[in-house]
Amino acid sequence: MFERFTQSARTVVRDAVVTAEELRSDAVDTRHLVVALAEGAVAVPGPVATALRSVGVEPADVAAAARSAIAAGAVLDGEALASLGIDLDAVRDRADAVFGPGALERAARPRRRRARTRPFTGDAKKALELSLREAIRLGDRSIDAPHVLLGVLRADSPGGRVVVALAQDAGSDLVAVREALERERPAA
16 A cells, blocks of 8 residues: 555655654554644645645644644543542642643653654554545545545544544534545646
């Protein structure tokens, strides 16, 4: 399947791995793919940026929302701490005051002594497989960045839900995002 990926799609996959490493995630999921797609669209505007903007969504906002979703998945469990009589918000406020914003979240993620490859989660694997199915459905011979985002959206995954939520906030919907991606993809 990867032999059908264009350079831009390969860059998305590579950048998703880099994002997972940067954010100290244990695995690469669809939110990492969305960060890579959106940040790539900001750096080098192309079909993904054009499609997102056509439905009222800025790629930079998508990247920020996906990064926030990743961070939210790695936060401490406030309810569990409250059951022990610990106010997580008070601890977070004090840690931020002493060590800077986000100190508690940074400390909560274990540091790795050596680099290791990060596996792809089931939803990321499914999204990449669905990107191939999207390319085939559209009669395209190769898989490009828009196909990857179509696969993420079709997988009904956490990364796709980030994009859909922003589209809905902009007065659009999943169907409009998919149609815009199909319209803006590179010629087959």
